[in-house]
Amino acid sequence: MNKIKATIFEIQRNSYVDGPGIRTTIFFKGCNLKCKWCHNPESQVFSRQMMHYKTKCTGCGQCRQICQNTSGSCVFCGQCIIQCPNEARQICGKEYTVQEVFEQIIKDKIFYEASGGGVTFSGGECMLQADFLEEILKMCKEAGIHTAVDTAGNVPWESFEKILPYTDMFLYDIKAVSENLHIEGTSVSNKTILSNLKQLSDNGKAEIVIRIPIIPDFNTHTGEIRKIADFLQGIRYKNIELLPYHKMGQYKYEALNMHFNNYPDLDKGIIESYKKIF
Amino acid sequence: MITFKANNPCTAVSLFEQSCIEKGLSYKEGGTVYNVISPHIGGLPDAVNSLYAIKKAVFEDKIISFTDFMRILKNNWENEEALRKRILSNYTYFGNDCDEVDEIAVKILNDFSDMCKTYDEKTPIRFVSGVSTFGRQIEWAPSRIATPFGRKQGEILSGNLSPTPGTDHNGAAAIIKSYCKADLKKQYTGAALDIGFVPSSIDNDNAITAIAGLIKGFVLLGGHFMQIDTVDKATLTEAQKHPENYQNLSVRVSGWNARFVTMSKEWQDMIIERAK
Structure with a gap:
């Protein structure tokens, strides 16, 4: 029996927004980006927290x-x-074994099959717990479940190689292509992120869905979205999702005694205008 | 023992039901091939939650004695707010795909249909069980006593076989799974389930695929009576305050639709309570 464990902060059943069909989304705790607009601040550190x-x-x-x-x-x-x-x-945050997570996932198999859905591993950054991820993905594939991995991509390419055989779809986040802007917003460079996406596009078979958070005063300036669109010209992807900035995570910052960065409200029309770029 | 009633012949029904005319007997005199009287139970999820709360709080976690618990309920949870909230929020209730709770529902449903069966087929009238409230939970509310799972006297409890409002946390798929654990074929005349969606949670293309999947899964699991509604609490509350702006707002009541603004306040409150 495999004793490897992961810290997970939420298992959300019946999700309609993390890939196709009805999905169960597994949120891993711990991330190596520090996005200033993060709507799940409880996902950032690996250890358990009292809220x-x-x-x-x-x-x-x-x-x-x-x-x-x-x-x-x-x-x-x-x-x-x-x-x-x-x-x-x-x-x-709660520690789970691979078997324990699988038991939660398998509960809704009938609904995955009826809707073309499956399981999505998200976070935090689920790929930072790549050994666990590999095991659980393998189990899901053996059970005939469609698998998706939601990642910011800031991990060694070897981590992707581990999970590629068992991953049907990547939900790949791109925040900015300008490196300095990326560092300013997330505290890390985007070099690895962009090169991994290129590799995934060139060498992988998994479907790729690009997700771009639209953050006022961050990537809505200086033609950044157009620059992302230009970069994506050379990428094989299924579709693009633009995720509008929202403040629904604010209460969680308070619960964790963390500082909340208040970005301006998003002008709703801007999403429609960006859609035309892609 | 059930007997025929000749003094209330249901003339219109008898005219349209097969073989009443041929036999020269009214519907209630046994004119049809199948004649059904079906008792329906309501409040089942509340009964399940109540038994589960007693099982956990009294017998397993031993946080209160049975005698004290019953006294507290008699006093409508007076001065016991901490205990009430603790029992309400720390246990998992019907509608969350939790076997331990859902098994109680299965047992009650089976027992109920078995009891009905002892009267069935003794006369030409079939006597079979079903589950529904169809809005009667409003009439029942004033006479409801406080429940062990933390509801106070007079609160509106569950409608049909749907979870008690506010006790389901795992979404529609889990509600459907809880509901389908019983052998629903034994509830011959239906066991209704209401599923509500907040409009903003289903305003994407994938949600349509997902809801179609929920319906397919529901049927595959043996479900046979589900009504789906989508309206949010804020809209309903607004419509109650300003009916003039919401003349066309239609809501699923229970087996039928109604214009929200035409309903009485009690009925509107029930619909608002049900929405999330």
Whole structure:
């Protein structure tokens, strides 16, 4: 039995937005980009985190009374969560074995088959836990389930090689092609990301869906979207999804005591105008 | 024992049902080949959730004694807000594809149809079971006592065989799976399931494919009665406040559609409660 584990922060069943058909999306914890607009801030660090939703908290203090921990750092016993009458606390991240994740995925097989759906591995950056990913993808393929991997692509090409035989589709994120802009928005260079995409396009058989987050004041300036379109001229892809910036993750920044970068609201018409570029 | 009623012959039904005229007998006198009386149960998901909450809180987690629990319910959860929210939010209830809970639903449904079966075929009238509330959960609400899974006296509970509003967290596929675990063929006269979608969650092309897949999966799993609706709570709340702007808003009630603005406040509240 394989004892390899991954930290996963959400298993979302019945998703219609992470690839074709009805899908179960597995969100891995941990990412090596730090996108300033990230809508899942709880996905960034690998370890488990205690989330505390301040708008739900009434300050009753029952969580502090029950806490047995004297060391100062949380051991994630979960007693405070059970005690809290307001659902204001939540542990983000749980360790799963390959088998445990598979048991969740297989539950909706009948719906995958009925809708042309399947499983999508997302994050965070699922490809940073490539050994686990390889195992779970293999199991899914053996069970006849369509597999998709949602990645930012900032991993060694060897990680792609590991999973290529078992991956039907990549949802590949491109934030910017201008390197300095990319560093400014995500804190990392995009060299590996772009070269991996080119390799995947030239050598892989998996379908590629390009996903571009449209972030006001980040990539809506200086013709960046057009530059992305130019780069994609040389790439084999199935379609492009433009993902409009939204602020629905703001409450999670508060729950994690993290700073929220407030970008301006997106002008809805801009998405339509960008669609014409591709 | 069920007997025929000759004093209420259902003339119009008898005219249109096969063999009433030939036999010279009305529908209720046994004029048709098949004549059905079918008791339907309602509130099943609430009963399931209640039994499950007792099982967990009293017998497994031992956070409260049965006697104390019953006293608290009698007092409508008064001064027990922390316990109420804890029981409501820390357990998984019917409609989330959780076998441990769903098994209780299977058992109740089987027992119910088996009980009906003991009366069946003793007369020409078939006596078979089904599940529905078709809106009657509104009439029932005022006489509802507090439930062990954290609902207070008088709250609207589940409609048909759908999860109690606010207790399902895993989406439509999981609701359908919970619903289909029972052998629904035993519910001869139907067991209705309502599925609601927030419009913004299905405003992409793939969602149409996905909903078609849900319907196919539903049928493959043995489901036979599902009604799908898509409207969000905000729109409904607005329509209640400003009916003049929403004259054409049509909602699925339960086996039929109705214009929202023509419904009474109680019925509107039920539809709003059901929407997410």
